[in-house]
Amino acid sequence: MADEPGFQLTDTAADRYEHYVAPVMAPFVTAILDAVDLYPGATVLDLACGTGFAARAAAAQVGPTGRVFGADVNEGMLRVAKAHHPRHYPDIEFTTAPADRLPYPDAHFDAVVCQQGAQFFPDLEAALTETARVTRPGGRFAATTWSPTALTSPYMSAQHKIIKEYGGQQAAASFAAAFSCTPDRLTTALHTAGFQEAKAHELAFGITLPPLTEFAPGHLSVLPWAQQILEAEGPTALTEAGRTLATRLTPHAPTFTFTAILATATR
Numbered sequence: 001m002a003d004e005p006g007f008q009l010t011d012t013a014a015d016r017y018e019h020y021v022a023p024v025m026a027p028f029v030t031a032i033l034d035a036v037d038l039y040p041g042a043t044v045l046d047l048a049c050g051t052g053f054a055a056r057a058a059a060a061q062v063g064p065t066g067r068v069f070g071a072d073v074n075e076g077m078l079r080v081a082k083a084h085h086p087r088h089y090p091d092i093e094f095t096t097a098p099a100d101r102l103p104y105p106d107a108h109f110d111a112v113v114c115q116q117g118a119q120f121f122p123d124l125e126a127a128l129t130e131t132a133r134v135t136r137p138g139g140r141f142a143a144t145t146w147s148p149t150a151l152t153s154p155y156m157s158a159q160h161k162i163i164k165e166y167g168g169q170q171a172a173a174s175f176a177a178a179f180s181c182t183p184d185r186l187t188t189a190l191h192t193a194g195f196q197e198a199k200a201h202e203l204a205f206g207i208t209l210p211p212l213t214e215f216a217p218g219h220l221s222v223l224p225w226a227q228q229i230l231e232a233e234g235p236t237a238l239t240e241a242g243r244t245l246a247t248r249l250t251p252h253a254p255t256f257t258f259t260a261i262l263a264t265a266t267r
């Protein structure tokens, strides 16, 4: 259904997501928070927070006088997020909510970040309009989405090929759609939503991954498209897909380039 949110994981996959996605997200979490100029005492929303990587890092930056919120539609992700107690004040308030119907008052946030969520919103303009509503005038917004060029990188193109081989054409097309947000698409949608000074550029990090024999199958298994491999071909096929992926990636190991678009704007 076109109006259903994307990137929906089962409960058990959400547990593994936190572990396998952490190394890939880490440098982007730093970049997205730098882009919104957090300060002690700020009130921040992590939109499409998943298991809460950005929310936890934001809590460390805003300190005991700040407030951090996380919103996501996926109950499994939020359960994992709530189980991770932040090492720094403040406590984080995680809420089940779709991006286009947020349960917060107007102008509530000094900053909103959305890491790898915008490309999965069924209606990007509606979600950003709602985000603009809850951001105070002068407040900052930043989002990351995988760049279209990332799909041709060694890591992502190998994942794409494996998903096509084991999950089929439809699963591969859905995977590729997660890389379809361009800088223009994001800045136009931000201006339409009422943000100002929207800018977007590519951001690339060389990330050294853990040993691939374990990491590549584990990471594959926390993508929603792995669910499609499981449903279409069964668990043996997913195991084989993960093993083949590790073998194909090994010649490029251990450092892979991951490229995202960083879009920023001011309310």
Ligand SMILES: C[S@@+](CC[C@H](N)C(=O)[O-])C[C@H]1O[C@@H](n2cnc3c(N)ncnc32)[C@H](O)[C@@H]1O
Binding pocket: 005, 006, 007, 008, 021, 025, 047, 048, 049, 050, 051, 052, 053, 054, 071, 072, 073, 074, 077, 097, 098, 099, 100, 114, 115, 116, 117, 120, 121, 122
């Ligand atoms: C790739 S995950 C990113 C999670 C997290 N931001 C991170 O950095 O790991 C995408 C997240 O977007 C959420 N999502 C998708 N559509 C959504 C929507 N319409 N409203 C809120 N969250 C949504 C999914 O449930 C999922 O947790």
